[in-house]
Amino acid sequence: MGLLSKKDAKLITDPFADNNPITIQVLGICSALAITAELKASIVMSISVLFVLGLGNVVISLMRNIIPSKIRIIVQLIVVATLVIIVDLVLKAFAYELSKTLSVFVGLIITNCIIMGRFEAFALGNGPWRSFLDGVGNALGYAAILIIVGFFRELLGSGTLLGFKVLGDPIEKTGVYAIGYENNGFMLLSPMALIVVGIIIWVQRSRNKALIEEH
Amino acid sequence: MEHVELFFKSIFIDNMVFATFLGMCSYLAVSKKVSTAVGLGAAVIFVLAVTVPLNWLLDQYILKEGALVWLGPEYAEYDLSFLSFIMFIATIATMVQLVEIIVEKFSPSLYNSLGIFLPLIAVNCAILGGSLFMQSREIATLGLALNYGIGSGIGWFLAILAIAAIREKIRYSNVPPALRGLGITFIVTGLMAIGFMSFGGMLTGGDDAKKEDKKEVVTTEPKKDEVKKELQEANTELSRSEEDKKEIAENTKEIE
Amino acid sequence: MSKRTDSNLYTVLFAVGMVLVVGALLAFLASFLAPNIDENKRIEKQQNILYAMGVNENDESSAIFVSTAVAEQEFQKYIKKQLVIEGGKVTEDEKAYLIDVKKEKSKAKNGGVRRLPLFVGEKDGKTFYVAPIRGKGLWDAIWGYVAMDENMVVQGAYFDHKGETPGLGANIKQRFFMDDFTGEHLLDDTGNFKGIRVAKGNNDPKNEEKTDYEVDAIAGATITGDGVSAMIKSDLKLYVPYFKTLKTN
Numbered sequence: 001m002g003l004l005s006k007k008d009a010k011l012i013t014d015p016f017a018d019n020n021p022i023t024i025q026v027l028g029i030c031s032a033l034a035i036t037a038e039l040k041a042s043i044v045m046s047i048s049v050l051f052v053l054g055l056g057n058v059v060i061s062l063m064r065n066i067i068p069s070k071i072r073i074i075v076q077l078i079v080v081a082t083l084v085i086i087v088d089l090v091l092k093a094f095a096y097e098l099s100k101t102l103s104v105f106v107g108l109i110i111t112n113c114i115i116m117g118r119f120e121a122f123a124l125g126n127g128p129w130r131s132f133l134d135g136v137g138n139a140l141g142y143a144a145i146l147i148i149v150g151f152f153r154e155l156l157g158s159g160t161l162l163g164f165k166v167l168g169d170p171i172e173k174t175g176v177y178a179i180g181y182e183n184n185g186f187m188l189l190s191p192m193a194l195i196v197v198g199i200i201i202w203v204q205r206s207r208n209k210a211l212i213e214e215h
Numbered sequence: 216m217e218h219v220e221l222f223f224k225s226i227f228i229d230n231m232v233f234a235t236f237l238g239m240c241s242y243l244a245v246s247k248k249v250s251t252a253v254g255l256g257a258a259v260i261f262v263l264a265v266t267v268p269l270n271w272l273l274d275q276y277i278l279k280e281g282a283l284v285w286l287g288p289e290y291a292e293y294d295l296s297f298l299s300f301i302m303f304i305a306t307i308a309t310m311v312q313l314v315e316i317i318v319e320k321f322s323p324s325l326y327n328s329l330g331i332f333l334p335l336i337a338v339n340c341a342i343l344g345g346s347l348f349m350q351s352r353e354i355a356t357l358g359l360a361l362n363y364g365i366g367s368g369i370g371w372f373l374a375i376l377a378i379a380a381i382r383e384k385i386r387y388s389n390v391p392p393a394l395r396g397l398g399i400t401f402i403v404t405g406l407m408a409i410g411f412m413s414f415g416g417m418l419t420g421g422d423d424a425k426k427e428d429k430k431e432v433v434t435t436e437p438k439k440d441e442v443k444k445e446l447q448e449a450n451t452e453l454s455r456s457e458e459d460k461k462e463i464a465e466n467t468k469e470i471e
Numbered sequence: 472m473s474k475r476t477d478s479n480l481y482t483v484l485f486a487v488g489m490v491l492v493v494g495a496l497l498a499f500l501a502s503f504l505a506p507n508i509d510e511n512k513r514i515e516k517q518q519n520i521l522y523a524m525g526v527n528e529n530d531e532s533s534a535i536f537v538s539t540a541v542a543e544q545e546f547q548k549y550i551k552k553q554l555v556i557e558g559g560k561v562t563e564d565e566k567a568y569l570i571d572v573k574k575e576k577s578k579a580k581n582g583g584v585r586r587l588p589l590f591v592g593e594k595d596g597k598t599f600y601v602a603p604i605r606g607k608g609l610w611d612a613i614w615g616y617v618a619m620d621e622n623m624v625v626q627g628a629y630f631d632h633k634g635e636t637p638g639l640g641a642n643i644k645q646r647f648f649m650d651d652f653t654g655e656h657l658l659d660d661t662g663n664f665k666g667i668r669v670a671k672g673n674n675d676p677k678n679e680e681k682t683d684y685e686v687d688a689i690a691g692a693t694i695t696g697d698g699v700s701a702m703i704k705s706d707l708k709l710y711v712p713y714f715k716t717l718k719t720n
Contacts, residue, residue, distance in 0.1 A: 030237055191408035191412070
C-alpha cells in the first residue's frame with residue numbers, strides 16, 4: 001500500500017466490513033435482490049457498479065463546487081443517467097452482444113441508491129482522488145455481498161455455479177442427486193435473497209459486536 | 216371496472232415491495248417507527264401520483280415513436296424513446312426536490328427524521344419503477360396512469376406501515392443480539408414477501424389454465440381409467456385412515 | 472457551499488446549461504450512432520430467424536448464432552420466401568423481416584389491419600415456416616421466433632427479452648428452455664389451435680410427451696412463463712388460416 005496513505009486505504013477497506021453498503025448503510029438492496037439468483041449476473045452487476053460508481057464519484061467531486069445545492073439531486077441523477085446511457089449507446093453500436101447482456105442492468109444501475117447515496121454522502125464534500133477511492137471501496141463491499149448471496153442462491157437453488165452443474169444433473173440423477181438430494185427451488189425466489197442477506201448480517205454482527213443495534 | 220381491477224392489482228398483486236422488490240432501501244431503513252414510516256409512505260404516494268401521470272404525458276406526446284405527430288406530420292418518424300430514462304428521472308427528481316422543500320418548511324421534525332432518505336426518494340426504485348412499468352405495460356389513458364400511480368403508492372405505504380408496526384412490537388421480543396434491528400427486519404420482510412406471493416395467482420392465468428385442464432381430462436380417453444385408479448387408491452387410503460382413527464379412539468379409551 | 476451557488480439566478484442558469492449540454496450530447500450520440508445500432512438490430516433479426524429454424528452454431532449448452540459476418544449471406548441462402556399476410560391477402564416482400572411487430576400490434580389494437588410476416592425457409596430439404604411473436608414478461612417486453620412445419624408442429628424456437636430477471640425469467644433465452652419446444656404440437660387432431668402452455672409440474676421434465684401442449688416451466692419465473700404462453704397463443708393463432716390454405720392447396 002505504498003501508493004495510499006493509511007487514511008486513503010481505509011476508504012477502500014472500510015466498506016468491506018464495518019461500513020458495508022448493504023449490511024450497514026442499507027443501500028442498493030433492490031438490485032441485490034433482483035439479480036442474485038445467478039452468480040454470473042451478480043458478478044456482471046458488481047463490475048458495472050464498480051465502473052459507474054468510481055467514475056460518477058469523480059465527476060460529481062469535480063463538479064462539487066459548481067452544483068447549486070437546491071437542485072443537486074437532479075444534477076446527480078442526470079450525471080449518472082447520462083453516463084449510463086452513453087455507455088449503453090456506445091456498446092449497442094460497437095459491441096452489440098455485450099450490450100445485450102448488460103441491457104438488463106442499465107435501469108438497475110441508474111436507480112441503485114448506492115450510487116446516489118455515495119454522491120450525497122461523500123463525493124459532494126471530498127476531492128476527486130478520495131472520492132474515487134470511496135467509490136471503488138463501496139463498490140467492492142457491495143460486490144462482496146452480491147457474490148456471496150449469488151453463490152448460495154445459485155448453488156442451492158439450481159445446483160449450478162456460473163452455469164456449471166457442480167452437483168450433478170437433477171434430471172439424469174447423477175452426482176448428489178443420485179442419493180436423493182433435490183434442488184431447493186425456493187432459493188431462486190427473491191424473498192430468499194432477503195433471508196440470505198439477513199443471515200449474512202447475523203454472522204457479521206456476531207463476529208463484530210460493535211455493530212449490534214440497540215433495537 | 217378496469218379502474219377497480221388495476222387499482223387492486225397494483226396494491227396487492229403487483230405490490231411494489233413484495234412482488235417486484237422495488238423501493239427496498241428506504242423501506243428497510245426508514246421503518247423503525249410507525250410515525251416516520253407514515254410520513255415517508257405518504258410522500259411516496261404523493262410523488263408516485265404526480266410523476267406517473269406526468270411521465271405518461273411525456274411518453275405519449277414527446278418520447279414515444281411517432282408521438283411528436285401533433286407538431287405536424289413531418290415529425291411522425293421521430294423516436295425519442297432513448298431519452299425516456301433521463302426524462303422520467305428528471306421529472307421525478309424535480310418532484311422530489313419540491314417535496315423536500317415543502318416538508319422542510321412545514322414539518323422540520325419529519326424532515327430531520329427522514330434524513331438522507333428524502334433525497335433518496337428520487338432513486339427509490341419504486342418511483343422510477345412506477346413510471347417504467349407504466350411505459351412497458353402500455354397503460355392506455357391518463358386516468359389509468361393516475362390510478363396506477365396512486366395504487367402502487369398505497370401498496371408501498373401499506374407495506375412500510377406493516378413492517379414498521381412489526382418492528383415496534385418486535386422490540387419486546389427476545390431477538391438474538393446480532394440479529395436485532397436490520398437483520399431481523401430483512402428476515403421478516405422475506406417472510407412477508409412469501410406471504411404476499413399468495414396474491415400472485417389471483418388475476419394471472421388461474422382461470423384459463425383450469426378450463427384447459429378440464430378439457431384435457433374429458434377429451435383424452437385413457438386418462439379416465441387413470442383417474443379411476445387414483446380415486447380407488449385414494450379411497451383405500453381414506454379407509455386406512457379410518458382404521459387409524461379407530462385405533463386412536465381405542466388408545467384414548469385405555470388412557471381414560 | 473459558497474454563496475454564489477445558492478442564488479436563484481445561478482440555479483436557473485445552471486439548470487438550463489446542463490439541460491442543453493446533456494441534451495445535445497445525447498442527441499448527437501444517438502443520431503451519430505443510429506446507423507450502427509440499426510444495422511446491428513437488423514443483423515440480429517436475421518440471426519434470430521435463422522436460429523429458430525436451426526441454422527446456428529450451438530455448442531452443448533449455450534445458444535450461439537451464426538456469426539454476424541455471414542448472417543446476411545446465410546439468410547439469403549436459407550430463407551426462400553418472405554411473406555406478408557395482411558387480412559386474407561398474402562404477398563411477398565423482401566423487407567418483411569424488418570416489420571416491427573410491436574407497431575403492428577398497436578395498429579391492430581386501434582382497429583387497423585395487422586401485417587403478419589412469415590418467413591419460409593428451407594434446410595436439408597425440409598421446409599420451415601418462421602413466425603415472430605411478441606408479448607410481455609414480468610418487467611418488460613419479451614419476444615421470439617417460432618419455426619414450424621406445415622402442420623404447425625414446432626421445429627425450433629428462439630426467445631429473447633428486454634429485462635427479465637437474470638437467472639429466472641431471463642432463462643427463456645437459454646437452450647434448455649427453448650429446446651423443449653421443438654416437436655411440440657400447436658394444433659390438436661381436428662386442427663383446432665391449442666397453443667403451448669409453459670406449465671409448472673407437468674410431470675414431464677424431460678419433455679418426452681410432445682402432444683400435451685405443455686413444456687416444463689422455469690422455477691421461479693411464473694410470470695415470464697405465463698407471458699411466453701400468452702404470446703404463443705395470441706400471435707401464432709393468427710397464422711392458423713394461412714396454414715389451413717397450405718393444406719388445401
